[in-house]
Amino acid sequence: MTSGSRRSADDSPVPRHAVRAIERHLAQRESRRRRLFERARALRRLSQQTMTRLHAGSATPAELERVRADLARLAASLPTEYPGDEGIAEDALQEGVEAMLLAAATEGRSFPTPAELGVAPEPYLLGLGDVVGEIRRLTLADLTRGDVVGAADRLALMESVYHTLLGFETARAIVSLKPKQDTARALLERTRGEVTMARLLHRAGVPPAGTEERE
Numbered sequence: 001m002t003s004g005s006r007r008s009a010d011d012s013p014v015p016r017h018a019v020r021a022i023e024r025h026l027a028q029r030e031s032r033r034r035r036l037f038e039r040a041r042a043l044r045r046l047s048q049q050t051m052t053r054l055h056a057g058s059a060t061p062a063e064l065e066r067v068r069a070d071l072a073r074l075a076a077s078l079p080t081e082y083p084g085d086e087g088i089a090e091d092a093l094q095e096g097v098e099a100m101l102l103a104a105a106t107e108g109r110s111f112p113t114p115a116e117l118g119v120a121p122e123p124y125l126l127g128l129g130d131v132v133g134e135i136r137r138l139t140l141a142d143l144t145r146g147d148v149v150g151a152a153d154r155l156a157l158m159e160s161v162y163h164t165l166l167g168f169e170t171a172r173a174i175v176s177l178k179p180k181q182d183t184a185r186a187l188l189e190r191t192r193g194e195v196t197m198a199r200l201l202h203r204a205g206v207p208p209a210g211t212e213e214r215e
Helices: 016-056 061-081 086-107 121-145 148-166 178-203
Strands: none
Touching: 016 061, 016 086, 016 121, 061 086, 086 121, 121 148, 121 178, 148 178
16 A cells, blocks of 8 residues: 555455444444433432422332332343443432432431442442431421421431441542542531530520521
8 A cells, every 4th residue: 555545444454344343332332321321310310309309208108119129220230231331320329329318317217228229339328428418408407497306316317427438438439439528527517516506596495597508
C-alpha cells in the first residue's frame, strides 16, 4: 500500500465476520443498557415516592413490599443480565435501600440487613448513609408537633447510624463512603442542637413554634 492511501472497508485487517460480531455485541449491549436504565429509573421513582408517603404516614404494606421485591430483583439480575453495566443501577439500588431503612425507622424496627434486602454491601452502605437525612426529617416533624421525647429517640437513632457508618473504612474506588460520613456528621450536629434547644424550651414551658428545615 502506497504512503497516504487508505484502506477500504473491504480491505480491513479485521475479518468481516469479526467486525459483524463486534457490531452485534455493541448493539446488544446498548439495548441492555437502555433496559437497565429504565428499570433503574422505575425503582428510583418508586423509592422516592414511597419515602414521601412514609413521611406523610400514608405508605401501605403493599407499597413497601413492591419496593423490596423490585430492589431484590434488580440487584439479582445485574451480574447475569447486565455484566459490565452495573453502575447504571447504583443510585436506584441505593435509594431502594434507603426507602426500606426509612420504613424500618418509622416503625421502630431494626434495620433489615443487606442479605435480607438481597443487595450487595456497597449500595447498602450508601443507602445507610443517606437515611440519616430522612431520620432528621422525622426528627424535625416530631419537634414541630412538640414531641420532644420522640425527637430525642430519633436523634439517638441518627447517632447510632452515624457511629455504625464510622466503623467502615474502605477505598473510595470500592464505595464512596467518606462523603456520606461527613454529611451524616453535619446533619447529626445540627439536629442535636435543635433537639437540645427544644428540650430547654420544653422545660421552660415555652410552646413549640415549629421548626423549619434550612439547607
